[in-house]
Amino acid sequence: MEKEGRRKVYAGYDLGEEYCQISLFSPENSSEPISIATLLGGEKIRIPMVLAKKKKTEQWYYGEEAVKQIELGEAIQVNQLFRGSKNKQMVELEGNQYEVLLLLQMFIKKTLGLILSYVSLEQIEMCTFAVEKIDAETVQMWKTVTKGLPIKKKCLRLISYAEGFAYYTSFQQELPWERGVILLEYNDSEKIKVKILTVDKGTVPCLLFVEEKEWEAVERQDTLLFQNAKQLLAEHRASVIYLVGDGFVGSWYPETLKLLCQGRRVFRGQNLYGLGALNYSGIQLGVKKQDYLYLGEEQLHVNFFLKAVYQGEEVDYEIISAEVHWFEAEGIIEFIPDRENEVAVYARGLDGKCEEVIRVPLKDFPVREEKASRLQMKLYFTDRNKGVIEVRDLGFGEIYQATDKIWKEEFDLQLLKQKLNGNLEHIKEK
Amino acid sequence: MGRMLICCGKKAETPLYMKEFQITVSTIEELCYCLKKNLHMLDKNIMREKLCSFIEQQLELKTLAQQLRTVIENQEGLVAFVCCIMKFVGYLSNEEMLYLEAELQEVEGQSQVVRRKAKADFLLEHKKYAKAAMEYNYILQEETIEDEKIAGDIYHNLGTIYSRIFFFDKAAEYYQIAYEKNKDEESYECYLLALHMQLPKEEYVKRVAEEMVAEKTALDLEKKLGQVLIDEATSHKRCQMQQISKYRQMGYVQEYYRALEKIFDEYKQEYRGSMSEG
Numbered sequence: 001m002e003k004e005g006r007r008k009v010y011a012g013y014d015l016g017e018e019y020c021q022i023s024l025f026s027p028e029n030s031s032e033p034i035s036i037a038t039l040l041g042g043e044k045i046r047i048p049m050v051l052a053k054k055k056k057t058e059q060w061y062y063g064e065e066a067v068k069q070i071e072l073g074e075a076i077q078v079n080q081l082f083r084g085s086k087n088k089q090m091v092e093l094e095g096n097q098y099e100v101l102l103l104l105q106m107f108i109k110k111t112l113g114l115i116l117s118y119v120s121l122e123q124i125e126m127c128t129f130a131v132e133k134i135d136a137e138t139v140q141m142w143k144t145v146t147k148g149l150p151i152k153k154k155c156l157r158l159i160s161y162a163e164g165f166a167y168y169t170s171f172q173q174e175l176p177w178e179r180g181v182i183l184l185e186y187n188d189s190e191k192i193k194v195k196i197l198t199v200d201k202g203t204v205p206c207l208l209f210v211e212e213k214e215w216e217a218v219e220r221q222d223t224l225l226f227q228n229a230k231q232l233l234a235e236h237r238a239s240v241i242y243l244v245g246d247g248f249v250g251s252w253y254p255e256t257l258k259l260l261c262q263g264r265r266v267f268r269g270q271n272l273y274g275l276g277a278l279n280y281s282g283i284q285l286g287v288k289k290q291d292y293l294y295l296g297e298e299q300l301h302v303n304f305f306l307k308a309v310y311q312g313e314e315v316d317y318e319i320i321s322a323e324v325h326w327f328e329a330e331g332i333i334e335f336i337p338d339r340e341n342e343v344a345v346y347a348r349g350l351d352g353k354c355e356e357v358i359r360v361p362l363k364d365f366p367v368r369e370e371k372a373s374r375l376q377m378k379l380y381f382t383d384r385n386k387g388v389i390e391v392r393d394l395g396f397g398e399i400y401q402a403t404d405k406i407w408k409e410e411f412d413l414q415l416l417k418q419k420l421n422g423n424l425e426h427i428k429e430k
Numbered sequence: 431m432g433r434m435l436i437c438c439g440k441k442a443e444t445p446l447y448m449k450e451f452q453i454t455v456s457t458i459e460e461l462c463y464c465l466k467k468n469l470h471m472l473d474k475n476i477m478r479e480k481l482c483s484f485i486e487q488q489l490e491l492k493t494l495a496q497q498l499r500t501v502i503e504n505q506e507g508l509v510a511f512v513c514c515i516m517k518f519v520g521y522l523s524n525e526e527m528l529y530l531e532a533e534l535q536e537v538e539g540q541s542q543v544v545r546r547k548a549k550a551d552f553l554l555e556h557k558k559y560a561k562a563a564m565e566y567n568y569i570l571q572e573e574t575i576e577d578e579k580i581a582g583d584i585y586h587n588l589g590t591i592y593s594r595i596f597f598f599d600k601a602a603e604y605y606q607i608a609y610e611k612n613k614d615e616e617s618y619e620c621y622l623l624a625l626h627m628q629l630p631k632e633e634y635v636k637r638v639a640e641e642m643v644a645e646k647t648a649l650d651l652e653k654k655l656g657q658v659l660i661d662e663a664t665s666h667k668r669c670q671m672q673q674i675s676k677y678r679q680m681g682y683v684q685e686y687y688r689a690l691e692k693i694f695d696e697y698k699q700e701y702r703g704s705m706s707e708g
Binding site: 310311313315334336340341371372374396399 | 432435437438445453454457459463518519520521
C-alpha cells in the first residue's frame with residue numbers, strides 16, 4: 001500500500017555485466033512501474049552493456065546501436081565495461097588511452113537519457129542501482145561513476161541482486177511467496193546462479209534472507225539441469241520460482257520445467273532486479289510500506305548504540321541500526337563526557353539478547369572541568385569486515401578551545417556478528 | 431560512575447553574547463555550564479525573550495523555548511527558569527539538581543548588595559576592571575550596606591583594581607578603609623604592599639614606623655615580596671621579554687621589532703579589555 005507522496009518519481013537501475021535495465025515509477029505517466037525500452041515504443045528492455053567508439057571520431061554508441069555499429073565494422077567496442085571499471089583499468093582505442101571507469105559513467109548517463117521521454121533526471125528523487133555482488137571495489141566504482149550524474153548523491157542507493165530479488169518478491173502480494181521462493185539465473189555458457197529466499201516471521205518487521213549457490217554450467221542439457229533442480233527442491237521448500245536470464249529462453253528443458261511447475265508458480269522474467277531496485281527506492285522514499293526487512297551480507301546485522309543520557313533520560317541512543325549497508329553506514333554523534341575517561345560503544349545482536357562493548361580510551365585527555373568538553377564520535381566501516389570508531393575533541397566554545405585530538409579504535413565486524421548472532425538460525429519459517 | 435550526555439539541539443550559527451557571564455555561547459550545554467558556574471551572579475534579567483528566541487531559532491530547541499516563555503509569562507521566578515533549562519538538557523545529575531535548586535533559592539533570597547557584589551567579583555576575576563569598579567562604586571553609593579564586613583570587602587576589591595592598574599596611592603587608600611571596616615589582616619597586608627609600591631624605600635620605612643607596624647608583619651611582607659620577585663623572574667612574560675632581548679643582542683633587528691610590536695599589541699588589548707565599560 002503506498003503512502004502519501006505517491007507523486008514522487010523514483011527509479012531502479014539493474015547494472016549487470018552483460019546487460020543493464022532501467023525501471024521507473026512516474027505517477028504522471030503511469031500508475032504502474034515502467035520498464036524502459038531500448039527504443040521508444042519498443043519492447044526490448046534489456047540494454048546490452050556495450051559501449052563503442054565510432055572509428056576516427058569521438059562519437060560514442062551504446063547498447064543495441066553499439067552492437068550494430070560494431071557488427072558493421074564502423075565502431076570499436078570497449079570490452080569489459082563493468083569489470084574494467086571495477087579494476088580501474090585503462091583501455092586503448094585508436095592510439096588514445098581512456099579510463100574505463102569514465103566510459104562506464106558515460107554509458108550510464110546515456111542510458112539514463114532513455115528516461116527523458118517520461119521525466120527529467122532532476123525529477124528523480126531516488127535511484128537505486130542493483131549489482132550482482134557488492135565489495136569494497138564495487139562500492140568505490142559506484143561512488144565514482146555516480147558522481148557525475150545529474151541526480152543528487154543523497155538520492156542514490158546501491159543494493160545487491162540478492163537484495164533486489166528480496167524486495168521484488170516481497171511486494172508480490174498475489175503470490176504465496178512466504179512459503180519460499182527460488183530464483184535460477186542462467187546466462188549461456190555461465191554457471192547457474194541460485195538464490196533461495198526464506199522468511200523469518202519471528203520479528204517485527206519480518207526478516208528476509210537469501211542463500212546463494214552456484215551450479216556448474218549445464219550447456220543446455222535438460223538432464224543435468226533436472227538433477228540439480230530435483231536435489232534443490234528436496235532441500236528447500238518453494239511455492240514460487242523465477243527463471244532469469246537468456247539461458248532459459250527456448251524449450252530445451254521440458255522435464256525440468258515440468259518438475260518446477262509441480263505445485264508451484266513459475267515465472268520467467270528479465271527485469272526482476274531492476275524492479276526490485278525500484279521497490280527499494282520506493283521504500284527509501286517512504287512511499288512504499290516495508291513489512292519485510294532484508295538482511296544480507298551487506299547489512300551490518302548488529303545494532304550500535306551508546307548508553308547515555310538524552311534530555312534527562314537514560315537511553316540506549318542508537319548510532320547505526322542493523323539493517324544499514326556497511327558501505328552506507330555512518331553514525332555521527334556529539335556528546336559531553338561526565339567523569340568518563342573512555343567512550344563505550346555497545347553492540348547488540350539481532351535478537352537483542354547479547355551485547356558487546358567496544359571501548360575507546362581517551363588517553364591524554366585535556367585537563368578541563370567536568371562537563372566542559374564536547375566530543376564528536378564517528379562510527380563507519382571501511383569494508384564489510386572492518387569498523388572504525390573515531391572520537392574527536394571539539395573543545396567547549398569560548399570556555400575551552402578545541403584540540404582536535406582524535407582517539408581511534410578499529411574492530412572486526414565479522415567477529416562481532418559471530419559473537420552476537422552466532423546462535424541465530426538464519427533460515428527460519430513459521 | 432560516569433555518564434555520557436548526548437548533546438541537544440544545534441550549534442548556533444550566530445552565537446549569543448551573554449553579558450552576565452561576559453561570554454558568547456553557541457550551544458545549550460555551554461549555557462548550562464555558564465548558569466551552573468555563575469549561580470550567584472544570576473538575577474531575573476536573564477529571563478528575557480532574547481534568550482528564548484536564541485534557544486528557539488539558533489539552537490532549534492522549540493519545546494524548551496516555549497517552556498521558558500511559559501515560565502516568564504506565569505512569573506514563576508528565576509529558580510523555575512534555570513531549572514527548566516537544566517532539566518531539559520539533563521546537564522546535571524539528580525543530586526546536582528537538588529543542590530542547584532537549593533543554591534538558587536538562596537541566591538533568589540539574597541539582597542541586592544550581595545548579588546551585585548557577586549557580579550562585580552566575577553568581573554574583577556575576569557580582569558574587567560572598569561566594569562567591576564563601576565559595580566562596586568554603585569553599591570557603595572546607591573545601596574544601603576548593613577554588613578560592615580561586606581563594605582570592607584568591597585573597598586578591598588577596589589584597592590585590588592587600582593593596584594592592578596598601578597595606581598598604588600589610590601589602592602593604599604582603599605585598602606586602609608577596607609581594613610577599618612572588615613578587620614581582615616589580608617586587607618592590612620595589601621595596604622602595606624600598596625605603600626611599599628608607591629613610596630620610596632626611606633619613606634616607606636618611616637611610614638611603617640609611624641604606624642607602629644609589628645616587626646614580624648613587616649618582615650613577613652618583605653619575604654613575600656621577595657618570593658613574588660623570584661616567581662616573576664620565571665614567569666611567561668619575563669621569558670618573553672628575555673627572548674626579545676636576545677633578538678636584539680644577536681642583531682635580528684626585524685624579529686626584535688616584530689616581537690616587540692606583538693607583545694605591545696597584546697598588552698594594549700589586555701588593557702583595553704580590562705578598562706572597557708561597554
